[in-house]
Each structure stands twice: as structure tokens, then as C-alpha cells.
Amino acid sequence: MxxxxxxxxxxxxxxxxxxxxxxxxxxxxxxxxxxxxxxxxxxxGACNPVILSRFNKIWKHQELMNYLPIAFSEVSEYLGKNYLLDQPVVRVFHDEAERNTWLEKAHSDKLSHEISDKVLELHHVNNPYGGGKVIQSSRVDVxxxxxxxxxxxxxxxxxxxxxxxxxxxxxxxxxxxxxxxxxxxxxxxxxxxxxxxxxxAPVVPNKGHRLSISIDEILDPYIISKKHFLVKMSEEDVYYGGTNDKLGDGTEQVEQKSVDDLVGNLEDLYPHHYRVNQVLVAQRATVPxxxxxxxxxxxxxxxxxxxxxxxxxxxxxxxxxxxxxxxxxxxxxxxxxxxxxxxxxxxxxx
CATH class of the missing domain: 3.50.50.60 (FAD/NAD(P)-binding domain)
Structure with a gap:
């Protein structure tokens, strides 16, 4: 044995x-x-110390963000590559009020080290009110x-x-x-x-959909956040998602309403031609x-x-x-x- x-x-x-x-x-x-x-x-694979829907820090944000590069550096010693990428999250503002709230938080003691007070203009997505960068964010090459x-x-x-x-x-x-x-x-x-x-254990399945799309235009080199993430994962795969379907049916079957919501939100953000290659679904393990x-x-x-x-x-x-x-x-x-x-x-x- x-x-x-x-x-x-x-x-x-x-x-x-x-x-x-x-x-x-x-x-x-x-x-x-x-x-x-x-x-x-x-x-x-977004690693982000800020809850973007509320502009608050995540729980134990500094401990988690400090250890993340250490862990990936250690892993790289035997995998031969560091899969943690320097690719920050940029929040695309919904309106002027959200932009003003962001800037107010960026100048406060609460978030001054986590979010930038510089308003960015992205060139390949709709962003009439600009966007803000999350300073400590990065992405894993999943x-x-x-x-x-x-x-x-x-x-x-x-x-x-x-x-x-x-x-x-x-x-x-x-x-x-x-x-x-x-x-x-x-x-x-x-x-x-x-x-x-x-x-x-009170683990609650949370169903998430994401689109794998192809695009012909260049995409801004960020994890672009507006309702969902838009990010280039590889030459063949641009990620858009993922949904947070708390009332999902408990399976990994594709739900058309979630796909329709994703497509609608994507077209609101991305004004160029795209092709949906695949819809991927999985269940996250969440806790109340x-x-x-x-x-x-x-x-x-x-x-x-x-x-x-x-x-x-x-x-x-x-x-x-x-x-x-x-x-x-x-x-x-x-x-x-x-x-x-x-x-x-x-x-x-x-």
C-alpha cells in the first residue's frame, strides 16, 4: 500500500x-x-482589491494582495513561468455621478492607495465619461x-x-x-x-456564464469593467462575462436569458464587430x-x-x-x- x-x-x-x-x-x-x-x-483571472459595484475594499485586501505575487513567484520556480500578469482593471464609468464618486473616493483616506484619481480615455470601447484604474490590480493567465x-x-x-x-x-x-x-x-x-x-457546509452554487468572442479591432490593454469584464485572454479568445446568476437552475446548462443579457451589455460597451465562438458555464462556490x-x-x-x-x-x-x-x-x-x-x-x- x-x-x-x-x-x-x-x-x-x-x-x-x-x-x-x-x-x-x-x-x-x-x-x-x-x-x-x-x-x-x-x-x-482578475485580481482586484476593490468591490467595483460599491467602491469599497474587499475583506483583508492588503493581506491578499501582498501575498499574491509571492505565491506566483514561488510557483514559477517549478513551472518555469510567472502566470501573474501586470494587467490592471479599469472601471468604465456609467455616468458623471459615478465618475464623481470615484474621484471623491480616490482622494479619500479609504481608497487613495487602491484607485487612481486620473480619468482615462479608452480608445476602443464606448466610454463617454472615461474610466478609472485600480492601482493594485492584475490578472492571472488562467x-x-x-x-x-x-x-x-x-x-x-x-x-x-x-x-x-x-x-x-x-x-x-x-x-x-x-x-x-x-x-x-x-x-x-x-x-x-x-x-x-x-x-x-453552506456552500451556495452561483451560476456564471461567459462569452468567448473574437474581434478584429485592437482592444485597450486592460481588464475593462462595466457590468462585466472585457479582456483579451489570447489571440483566439476575448473574454466577456461573467454573469452572477443567483437564481440559476442549478445545472451547467446555458440559460438564454443570461446570454441575451451578456450580448446586450457587450454591445453597449464594444461598438465594433465581434463573433461569439462559445458560451461557457460553470458554478462558483459561494458562501452567504x-x-x-x-x-x-x-x-x-x-x-x-x-x-x-x-x-x-x-x-x-x-x-x-x-x-x-x-x-x-x-x-x-x-x-x-x-x-x-x-x-x-x-x-x-x-
Whole structure:
């Protein structure tokens, strides 16, 4: 029987960033990948310290933004490339009132280090009121990052390309088929609902649509934000999305109303010819209190959850993977707002 220090279930941002912590600390592991499209895999990869709908900082914004380049630099040591790109977010203002609010916030103590007080004029989208740049923002080359990371795991022989079968897991003996392990981390996103150990975690599937389009015109070199993100991912793929369909049907079927809304908003922003190549759909793992869920099972003390990263998968995944690892291995602390214990203590989890 093979023995490893860890099993990881899930291959999105949570799974691969926790795998990074194990690689960095020379721990043995196997990561289970069902080979299915996750929300992480089709995200824009925007890393942004500001909630653009309200012009407020995200929770723990400075800690997350400070650690992000450190994590990608570490990963680049074995992937051979840094997939964090210097591509800032630019908010296209809806009207004069929004522009004035932005400028007021940019001159306040609250956001003066996060947003620019310079009004930009973009050249290839409709922006009669201009736009504002988020100073600390950047973008992950999502497709390149996951392709390279998964390939690296395969080359190292540590990726198991199959769906995790809970019936093969012996929680008392800590075995999975012919593998024995010390600890297991479930980083399954919305699939956690099928997990017999963490299935009552209040993870809410949030359906997101995004368009993959082709354009003939040059696009301004930013992550352009107006209702949704418009950004060039590659020569073949321009991203527009993603929707936030809280009342979705619970499946990954394309919903025409969401597509129609995206097309309408895109045409309001982008005045040139474009072609829709594909509509991509996935379910984000969100939490009602908008905080990740990380930590230890209430009774199985070698079972852990890493979930609820929401729309900020790269930011939350990189930072909280280290927090979870330090908690497990070094008796570190977990922010109470992100600790799974908040749900055990309030009887929201069994």
C-alpha cells in the first residue's frame, strides 16, 4: 500500500494552491482531478482589491494582495513561468455621478492607495465619461496557469485523473483504496454537497456564464469593467462575462436569458464587430457571509475543508492555502471569519 502525507480532492484554485504549499514544504501527496470544467478554469483571472459595484475594499485586501505575487513567484520556480500578469482593471464609468464618486473616493483616506484619481480615455470601447484604474490590480493567465500546473502534477506522478469515490474512503483507517494518508483536504467547490463529511457546509452554487468572442479591432490593454469584464485572454479568445446568476437552475446548462443579457451589455460597451465562438458555464462556490470556508472537521481531526473562494479564486486560493497549511502543520491561526468552526458553533453544520 502506498502512503502519502496528504490527499487533495479538487483541481481548481483551492486544490492547486494547496498542492503548491505541499510542494514548497516537500510533503508527499496525491491530487484527485475529475477532469471536469470548474468555475476556476473559465474565470477572467482578475485580481482586484476593490468591490467595483460599491467602491469599497474587499475583506483583508492588503493581506491578499501582498501575498499574491509571492505565491506566483514561488510557483514559477517549478513551472518555469510567472502566470501573474501586470494587467490592471479599469472601471468604465456609467455616468458623471459615478465618475464623481470615484474621484471623491480616490482622494479619500479609504481608497487613495487602491484607485487612481486620473480619468482615462479608452480608445476602443464606448466610454463617454472615461474610466478609472485600480492601482493594485492584475490578472492571472488562467488557461496557461492551469494547463501548466496540471501538466506538472501529471509529470510528477501525483495527479489521479478520476472522480473521488467516497465509498473507497475509510475515515477511521485513513485509507483510500490502496493509498494510506495522514490528512485529507477537500477542495471540491460546489461538489461538496455530495461529501459525506462536509456536505452540510453552506456552500451556495452561483451560476456564471461567459462569452468567448473574437474581434478584429485592437482592444485597450486592460481588464475593462462595466457590468462585466472585457479582456483579451489570447489571440483566439476575448473574454466577456461573467454573469452572477443567483437564481440559476442549478445545472451547467446555458440559460438564454443570461446570454441575451451578456450580448446586450457587450454591445453597449464594444461598438465594433465581434463573433461569439462559445458560451461557457460553470458554478462558483459561494458562501452567504462572503467568506471562505477553511479548517478542520469537528470530529475527524485529519479531515479538512478548503472551499467558498467565490469570484476571487486566485486571491483567496493563494492566500488561504498558506493559512490552512500553517494551521495544520505549524499550529497557526485561521481568521475566525473564514474558519469552518463558525458554522459548527452556530449549528449550521452537523
Amino acid at each position: 502506498m502512503h502519502v502525507d496528504y490527499l487533495i480532492v479538487g483541481d481548481g484554485y483551492a486544490g492547486v494552491f494547496f498542492a503548491h504549499q505541499l510542494i514548497k514544504n516537500k510533503k508527499s501527496f496525491r491530487l484527485f482531478s475529475a477532469g471536469k470544467r470548474a468555475a476556476s478554469h473559465i474565470s477572467a 488557461l496557461g496557469f492551469f494547463k501548466a500546473f496540471h501538466q506538472y502534477l501529471e509529470e510528477q506522478g501525483v495527479m489521479i485523473k478520476e472522480s473521488f469515490n467516497y465509498q473507497l474512503l475509510d475515515a477511521q483507517q485513513k485509507t483510500y483504496g490502496e493509498i494510506s494518508f495522514d490528512k485529507i483536504v477537500f477542495a471540491e467547490g460546489v461538489k461538496v454537497k455530495d461529501n459525506p463529511y462536509f456536505g452540510t 457571509d462572503r467568506r471562505p470556508i477553511i479548517g478542520r472537521h469537528n470530529s475527524l481531526h485529519d479531515f479538512y475543508i478548503f472551499n467558498g473562494l467565490g469570484a476571487r479564486g486566485a486571491l483567496n486560493g493563494s492566500f488561504f492555502s498558506k493559512m490552512l497549511y500553517d494551521f495544520i502543520e505549524n499550529n497557526g491561526m485561521i481568521f475566525p471569519e473564514a474558519d469552518v468552526q463558525r458554522f459548527y458553533l452556530s449549528n449550521k453544520m452537523l
